[in-house]
Amino acid sequence: MAVAVRVEGLEKRYATDEGAVNAVRGVSFEVEDGEFFTLLGPSGCGKSTTLRCIAGLEKADGGEIAIGDMVVVSQSGAQVPAHQRPIGMVFQSYAIWPHMDVFDNVAFPISRGKGKLPKAEVRERVLEALSLVRLDGLERRPAPQLSGGQQQRLALARALVRQPKALLLDEPLSNLDAKLRDDMRVELKTLTERLNITTLFVTHDQLEALTLSDKIAVMRDGLIVQLGGPKDIYDDPNSRFTAEFIGTTNLLEGTVASRDGDVMRVETPQGTLVCAALDSLGPGDRAAIAVRPANIGVSAEPPNADNVLEGSIETVVFLGDSHDCRVDVGGELIRAFVHASRSVERGDKVYLAMSAADCRLLPPEAAFVEREDGGGASLRLGAGASPAVA
Amino acid sequence: MATAAQTVRRFAPGRLANLEPQYVILVGGLGLILALLVLAPLAILLFYSLWSVGPVDDGGSFTLENYRKTFLAGSTYRLLFNTAVFGIGSVALGLVFGVSLAWVVERTNAPFRNFAFVVAIITAGIPPLLYAMAWVFLLNERTGVFNIPFTQWLGWNKGIFSPYTLGTLVVVEAFRLTPTIFLMVVGLFRSMDPALEEAAATSGADMRTTVRRVTLPVMLPGLLGVIIFVGTATIGLFELPAILGMPGGIHVFATRIYLAMDTTPRDYGLATSLGTVAALIGIVGIYYYHRVTRVQQKFATITGKGYRPRRIDLGRFRKWAGAAIIFYFFLMVVLPSVVLIYASTQPFFKPPSISAFENANLDAYREIFGQEGFWIGLRNSLTLIATVPIATMLVSAIVSWVVVRSKARGRGLLDTLAFIPFTAPSIVFGLAFLLIAFWIDWIPVYGTIWLIVIVHVARFLAYGTRATNGAMFQLHKELEEAGSVSGVGWLTVFRQITLRLLVPSLIAGWLWVAIHSGRELSMALLLSTRDSQILSLVAWGAWENGRSSEAAAVGMILMVMMTVIVILARIVTVRLTREHG
Structure with a gap:
């Protein structure tokens, strides 16, 4: 299968009051076409930063990122701005624009800028996206009047309407209450499978990761510590960290x-x-x-x-x-x-x-730390996801 | 897999590759504009304070003579003393009024609470010039309304109140500051999570302990911010000291600078050296304001919907609190407005009496409508209101966006630049622009209203950017990011999302600037010529020449204009918020 998203040696540093922080320290992975790929880890592990570098919302300090055929971050430092990347994204806060109604929120990506479509097509695409997330009939509802679950689905429709090469989800379920979260998880799974869309999902919730993903990258301190299918990760953790976290x-x-x-x-x-x-x-x-x-x-x-x-x-x-x-x-x-x-x-x-x-x-944990210092070792760890298959 | 690419990892070659062109243009352009508007005037002020001759004379050399002369004069020390008493006294008294009112309105079950808000908003909009005039009518030794019992009933030569003392100045300024302090402190109360107080209560602390150990410490940085803010504004104030102080020989910075520029020949040395000192005091004040409010931001939790503070049951004091609010309304709104309307109908101010009412007429209005200067002033004031607020808020929104959102280098500097105009008293700012206008006389802006437009925009940017910064901070970053990942360029995102969502704050800021620009006197005072005078100057001119009824009449017209603006802005805001559901 073709590679939909390729990340190689991604690095990101932040300058803070306490000095520079290496948020991402050489992360590499490939997501295949139609795959549901999850970045999983505790807060501060660099998973969201990685996703935001892919989206172009953060500038990578090193490494290379490609979405489909488009190299969006190149080794030479050239970066394609976010709005020129073929992506759709759902944010933790949903980021529904309160000054627009449901229709205008979804229509925004295809009625302005370079991706502008004729009016009739915009309407068709928006209605299609809305029915996909079961929001039909609510087109003219002002966005702030939607419930949390509806806002979530609206954000999803807005991310999908452009038919992006990659769907990026930044902890989209974490603001929902428990019951709704279970429903949305199932819905998200069904939807991404039906559309066969390449999805990058960021979460700190191991249950979400295990149930949704085709592949999981467990992250810690800006590195991928293990990469594999949900069952591999669950059954064959390669470190104490993964074993305890999942x-x-x-x-x-x-x-x-x-x-x-x-x-x-x-x-x-x-x-x-x-x-x-x-x-x-x-x-x-x-x-x-x-x-x-x-x-x-x-x-x-x-x-x-x-x-x-x-x-x-x-x-x-x-x-x-x-x-x-x-x-x-x-x-x-x-x-x-x-x-x-x-x-x-x-x-x-x-x-x-x-x-x-x-x-x-x-x-023992000490050995893991040693490997961390080895810099690009994350890939070796990831590739050899099960060093000792039972 | 791609291990090779990892081992040969390289970094972006130069910093330039990391800077997006829009930031370079924005930050560079804005920085240049702000530097011209803000730094250049202050620099030129400093220059002339160290130069032996004024801007209209040729030659000259570097000298410290201006400062030596200024600080050898005893009057300067009286001025410093007066300014200190005026600033500290009125802010302290204003805090007592403002904080108690805010506490009663926000945290007790006193009646007329919402009414107090309306009163505060109205009074915060009264031009200081008019407020000062009203208190002259009320306190005049022979004809003042408050002195009626002594002059008419007891037949004394003069009453016990006098408008022209330092004490009066302090009290009237404290009255004038009360609504501003009230509104700011209410904001502080509201940004405080009530759960903090509730946690103290459930930990067994009684009301007094809660206030002392939790409420006040949490509010302290905010309160300090309020104190420095209104204190700096008061020290630079011209109108009240000019009307209540100058006749009694009580000078502060602003009036002394005015006097130095009002004599012939103008005393540029004194004006610029005093102005520089005043600006320095302001810079120190604003530096601490900045530090204090930065601390406050760490504390503040804006709870929005969840705001349901516990209200303290005042019991039998409840009706007294209600009475205090009514009394406050009379003192702040009814008395000054009524006395101004009354004064505008009297050829010469007489205490209200049957004969005075019989003689009431609209001659003063007829008189000013017949003056060409009035119409020039009206046209210019309308020009100010039409241009200054829009320009200010637009530039503020762009500056805030760069300061809050972008990671561009130098954005902090931009923020500081935009805020500097707050440091200097208005009249000093006007003086600095006068010097600039002489300096660059090849730009034909002196003598036109556009010079005053520029000065106003430069000064009100300090306020505008505070408002838009705050709004931008509250605007969730992801709302704009969602625009970027939708395949839309940054300019469209800024126009269609950022600006649109800022509209309520922009209108609120527009209103503030419109009111202040429309009523502002001290900046235009030194800059205006016959063709560029504005309404507040017309009123001031009439007052200075003893035509008090005309001054009151122009003042009333100004008030009506301001009220119309407030109502219009309110209607627009309500309509917009309804639209957004």
Whole structure:
């Protein structure tokens, strides 16, 4: 498939009162045609800045950006201004113009400037875009009289009406209340799939990222730390940061004891665990093991599994379909889920069972920092999204 | 993948590549215009204060003689003392009135609260010249309305009130400042999140503790800003000291400069050296105003819709608060207006009596309508109102856009430049432009109304940019960015989105400038010739020559003009906001 958006070695610095801040430090990725690509990370990780550089709202300090065939930011420093880039964008605040009605808001991109179309076509395109987001019949409604969800859809229609090569979404769901956000998420997914439009989505919400995306770039401190499909990222986090940021996870610290083919034995204070080997580690290295609570079996009798830990239940929270338990294993609290049909109580002695495949071996955090200093290393990390496939 | 491109990473070659051409043109052009309008006059003022002869004479050399003469004279120290008493006294008193009124209106359940607003807006629009005249009619020792009990009932030679003392000057200026301070402090109250006070209350603090430990500290930077703002304006004020001070020999900066320029030959040395000193005082004041308001911006949380402050139940004091608001209305609006209307119908001012009412006539109006000067003044004043506010607000909007939105270099400097005119008293600004007009006499602008138009625009830019800066800050950046990513160039975005959304603020600013430009006296005072006089000057001229009824009549006409403008602007604003839903 063709590449719709290409970002190479993007850099962006801000001058602040406290000195220069490197907001983006060499980010590279490619988005294929029709792909839903998400930049995911905590606030301040550079995800929004990256998106705004693609949109042309920020000037990149280095690197290259291309949208389709158009190089919008070139290595030589030349930049195409925002309004000449083939994009549509939805903002966090929606940025609906309050002095226009619904129709005029949507018509704006195609009735002015270079992209100006004949009147009849403008009308046709606007109505089409409005019906796409289910706002038909509201054309003449003053924009401020729309509800939050309607404003959101209006912003989407305005971004789509120009038939952009790339749709840029900057945390578009974060201002909606929870119920509406769920609905909009589904709607956004259906719409982008139907239109088969290349979409770049920025969010700090891992659930949004996992449910919507074809591909996710996890960002931290201006770098992409992991790049891959939602399932890869969820199942095979390559760092403690990704493991902790996406989903809930238990982390056990330990030291690699030995390697036997594809598996490694790791000594932890909780016991020795067997897990898939990681090439970058050898016996004696510090490491961490990540296990999702959903992948831990809880039983009263000793089970038959690769790894078994013994502990006692410290807290139980009833979640409706399950019990969310924290089990004290050698002083460390490990989170696990027990089906609602079973009864568990605080103080119960239980066994935790984990398969070697579900125990993800991670390099210690220090190693990650080292790689950060390597500058362009983000791509290497991204390309090798699953260094140790279980 | 593209590892090669990463290792061979290069940066943009020069800074120029990073500057978009529109910013270069905008910042450069605006900077040049502002420098000409703002820096050049002040520079020339400083120059002549250090030059041995005035602008009309040839030759001359560098000298400190002007300053030596000025500061060896005892009158200068009396002037400084008077200015200090006038500034500090009237601002302190005005704060007592203004803050208490604001507190009563915003935070208690006193009756007539909305009425107080109307009163404040009306009175803030009264030309200071008229206000001063009205108080002369009210306080005149023999004929003043307040002195009637003493002169008529007790048969004394003169009453206990006198318009021509420093005390009167302070009190009348405090009255005049009250509505301005009130409106600014109400703004402060409103920009404060009521949750801050509620949090204190739920933490167990009683009302007094809340006010002392939360409300006042949070408002303090804002209050300081108000104090410096009105203080600087008061120190530079001409009208009140001219009418209430000069007859009693009480001089402040503005009146002394006026006098130096009103004698023959003009004393340029004294005027420029005093003007420079006054401008320096202003610069210090405005520097602190800037610092203080910057701190305030960090505090301020504009809550908008959620603004529902707790109102304190005044209990049995409620009706007293209501009475105070009514009293305030009488003192501020009814008395001065009535006495002015009355004075304009009396050939010679007499205390109101049956015979006085019988003799009332419209001779004064007939008289001024017969003077050619009046019609010239009217035409020129209308020219000012038609041109100055529009030009000021347009330039302000562009300056603000560059200052607030762009990342262009030198935008901070632009902001400072636009604000500098606030520092010098109006009359000093007028003086500086007079010097410029002599300097560049090959541009035939002296003696025409256009010189005054230029001076007004230069000065009111300081206000205009404050208004548009604030509005621009509140305009969410994404509204404009949404325009850019819609494939529309920056100029279209500026016209179709930015300007359109700024319309309410632009009209509000337009109105402020229109009122102030239309009533302004002290800048035109030194610049006007016969052909370029304006209505406020006509009134001043009549007053100075003892034709008080004519002065009052011109004043009334000026007031009617201002009222029409206010009503028109209000109608336009209401219609526009309704349109936007």
